[in-house]
Amino acid sequence: MIRTVSWILASALAVSGCAGPIQTRVQTHQLVAPSEQKTFTTSPVDAVANRDLVDARDLVTQSLERRGYISSSNASILVHVALADRPADIAVEAGTDKAAQSITPAKKQKRFQSCKDREHRLTVSLFDQVRGRKLYSGSAAEYHCKGTIAQSLPHLIDSALSGLDKEPTAGPRSSVRTRQGIE
Numbered sequence: 001m002i003r004t005v006s007w008i009l010a011s012a013l014a015v016s017g018c019a020g021p022i023q024t025r026v027q028t029h030q031l032v033a034p035s036e037q038k039t040f041t042t043s044p045v046d047a048v049a050n051r052d053l054v055d056a057r058d059l060v061t062q063s064l065e066r067r068g069y070i071s072s073s074n075a076s077i078l079v080h081v082a083l084a085d086r087p088a089d090i091a092v093e094a095g096t097d098k099a100a101q102s103i104t105p106a107k108k109q110k111r112f113q114s115c116k117d118r119e120h121r122l123t124v125s126l127f128d129q130v131r132g133r134k135l136y137s138g139s140a141a142e143y144h145c146k147g148t149i150a151q152s153l154p155h156l157i158d159s160a161l162s163g164l165d166k167e168p169t170a171g172p173r174s175s176v177r178t179r180q181g182i183e
Contacts, residue, residue: 022147022181024155028138028163029172032128035135038068039075040126052149056083059157060124067164077135078127085149088117104141117143122156126164136164137172147182155179 060081092103121141128135140159142152
């Protein structure tokens, strides 16, 4: 009996390390009022093309179309999609030494965690090609130990586009969403 209970507890602990709440860190910024003109095109082929980036671009296109946008080769709105998958224990900063800003801090590994986390990050930016200005920027990031970027993409896209067509703000809006899934 004691062995059975011990075995069940050990099994539950092993499985719980893979599934649980996943926090999606979101930052969105609607820079100008939403455009009446909702035709868009995606940016030309990126320097480093891979299957995940192609999937991300396709899913962003589908999400925009569900929101009433129309894909067109001669559109005024240019959509750029960036996707990153990196070790989470590395901090990312931008700027010069004196004006460096943290994009994301290094993440410490959880106790009893069986593998190292990776950060999946998606950034979607919309630009007005006629006026030469940014209309919207949204990014979403999650830490995963066993989850793949392909599994994260639908959630990252939904989060990154969550502020699209809202009222403009002076600065970015930040939020954290929590969902269940494979860590």
